[in-house]
Amino acid sequence: MIKMENVSMTYAKDIVGISNVSLHVEKGDFVFVVGKSGSGKSTLMKLLLKELDPTSGKIYINGEFLNDATRKTLPFIRRKIGVVFQDFRLLEDRSVYENIAFAQKVIEVPAVDIKKNVLKMLSMVGLLDKYKSNPKELSGGEQQRVAIARALVNSPDILLCDEPTGNLDIVTSEEIMKLLKLANDQGTTVLVVTHNLDIVQQMNMRTITMSEGKIISDMAKGGLAYED
Ligand SMILES: Nc1ncnc2c1ncn2[C@@H]1O[C@H](COP(=O)(O)OP(=O)(O)OP(=O)(O)O)[C@@H](O)[C@H]1O
Ligand SMILES: [Mg+2]
Known part of the structure; x- marks a missing residue:
């Protein structure tokens, strides 16, 4: 490995x-x-x-x-390989949903699967209710949970x-x-x-x-x- x-x-x-x-x-x-x-x-x-x-x-x-x-x-x-850093590195001008969906778009996952996968990850990190929020509106811990969801959404x-x-x-x-x-x-x-x-x-x-x-x-x- x-x-x-x-x-x-x-x-x-x-x-x-x-x-x-x-x-x-x-x-x-x-x-x-x-x-x-x-x-x-x-x-x-x-x-x-x-x-x-x-x-x-x-x-x-x-x-x-x-x-x-x-x-x-x-x-x-x-x-x-998924990566998570100390400083989160989220896209500030995109919603929580978009931050995670973006990782899937980069590898050209079909649109119908993206929604399903992003919602699954948001549920895993306990942030389903924040999917429309901007990273700036989240606490540090919540931002890091988004970063983890983003790192894991492509099943690394x-x-x-x-x-x-x-x-x-x-x-x-x-x-x-x-x-x-x-x-x-x-x-x-x-x-x-x-x-x-x-x-x-x-x-x-x-x-x-x-x-x-x-x-x-x-x-x-x-x-x-x-x-x-
Ligand atoms: N871009 C760089 N140019 C020159 N030296 C560097 C560079 N990055 C790291 N170093 C040096 O390489 C060594 C190892 O650094 P590294 O960043 O891997 O340490 P670290 O264990 O991650 O430290 P920390 O816990 O502070 O993050 C250190 O002596 C550091 O000064
Ligand atoms: Mg270091």
């Missing part, structure tokens, strides 16, 4: 993004990625989206060799989340994590970068700890190798 083999990525001026990272994530896994600021977590996520290219090493997504993906083939690999195999609860209070963060777990229970492979170690311990899932660009620990159940 996700395979990294001895992957290093160095930014300009020899700044280490990640260093010799090998990682295996199987279909249906739920994985937290934790570590201090600057330890390479976002770099890892960007490499999996091919927003960055490795300096060395190999990356496979669903068995496809990502290193060799081209402008033509990359969209087909990315189609299988993999969901990558970089600090999805970074801007949210603890109760809202727990709700968001429950939604990610729900997506995982339905078969989606989920990777979540977070600083929220309380939630990581509470959820008790596989946890990878990074330090200075390296994976320093990979524990099957909620084991933390650092303190914030």
Whole structure:
């Protein structure tokens, strides 16, 4: 599903993004990625989206060799990956409904299916009654739920989340994590970068700890190798 083999990525001026990272994530896994600021977590996520290219090493997504993906083939690999960011990144001038429908239009889903799929996702994240609202009229937690609905509407195999609860209070963060777990229970492979170690311990899932660009620990159940 996700395979990294001895992957290093160095930014300009020899700044280490990640260093010799090998990682295996199987279909249906739920994985937290934790570590201090600057330890390479976002770099890892960007490499999996091919927003960055490795300096060395190999990356496979669903068995496809990502290193060799081209402008033509990359969209087909990315189609299988949903992304959720700290800052939501919703279209401000479109309704909640349109924000989610847009993801379906991009991959040319027939109009009759779009409505059904969007309503199903809105129901899953508990926002059916807000479908006409503008993102600006929603709370941070609600906006993030829209972003999750948008990320999941195309039925991705993999969901990558970089600090999805970074801007949210603890109760809202727990709700968001429950939604990610729900997506995982339905078969989606989920990777979540977070600083929220309380939630990581509470959820008790596989946890990878990074330090200075390296994976320093990979524990099957909620084991933390650092303190914030
Ligand atoms: N665009 C960039 N140009 C140069 N160096 C960068 C760039 N982005 C990140 N870095 C550096 O790469 C290293 C890893 O950064 P990264 O953003 O992956 O860390 P992170 O673990 O996501 O941190 P945070 O928890 O603060 O988000 C850091 O030393 C950072 O300064
Ligand atoms: Mg980061």
